[in-house]
Amino acid sequence: MLNSNYAPMTICTAKRAICLNFLNKVEVLSNYEEVVKSPSLTVSLPSIIKIKDYVRYDNLSVDLNRKNLLERDNYTCQYCGQKKMPLTIDHIIPKASGGKDSWDNLVAACRSCNQKKGNETPSSANMSLRKKPKPPNRLHYFQRFVKEKQNDWKPYLFMEPFKIN
Numbered sequence: 001m002l003n004s005n006y007a008p009m010t011i012c013t014a015k016r017a018i019c020l021n022f023l024n025k026v027e028v029l030s031n032y033e034e035v036v037k038s039p040s041l042t043v044s045l046p047s048i049i050k051i052k053d054y055v056r057y058d059n060l061s062v063d064l065n066r067k068n069l070l071e072r073d074n075y076t077c078q079y080c081g082q083k084k085m086p087l088t089i090d091h092i093i094p095k096a097s098g099g100k101d102s103w104d105n106l107v108a109a110c111r112s113c114n115q116k117k118g119n120e121t122p123s124s125a126n127m128s129l130r131k132k133p134k135p136p137n138r139l140h141y142f143q144r145f146v147k148e149k150q151n152d153w154k155p156y157l158f159m160e161p162f163k164i165n
């Protein structure tokens with residue numbers, strides 16, 4: 001979903017995109033080949049929608065949640081560097097010591113590293129982080145969702161220039 005100024009805002013479900021289009025809140029810029037069918041209606045599946053009324057939006061922030069955090073850390077334990085499932089979320093400075101729920105205090109950690117670290121800081125547990133955690137860049141975040149089917153998204157995410165017809 002793009003803001004009215006074409007800034008990428010969010011990725012929404014097909015259901016939401018179709019509803020917003022029915023409510024005339026958005027303009028559909030591109031559709032997938034697939035259609036959605038009901039007994040009486042066939043609707044194209046929107047790929048890119050642009051809202052009609054500009055929304056004030058902090059376009060640099062990505063929602064802090066488990067999925068986005070694991071995504072940022074590439075589903076890799078930030079202590080041992082292994083992609084060991086199940087991954088947990090570790091508070092670098094433990095909550096008990098005043099550690100916050102924030103992008104720079106949360107990392108993906110495998111269960112054994114998380115257990116080993118326990119309620120300590122990395123230095124007191126004698127463990128080190130592979131990299132300094134920071135908030136993800138929104139554009140990079142969206143770029144990860146681009147598969148072959150989403151080639152139409154690329155110009156809007158600055159991954160390739162617009163084709164001028």
Ligand SMILES: [Zn+2]
Pocket residue numbers: 077078079080081082109110111112113114
């Ligand atoms: Zn680990």
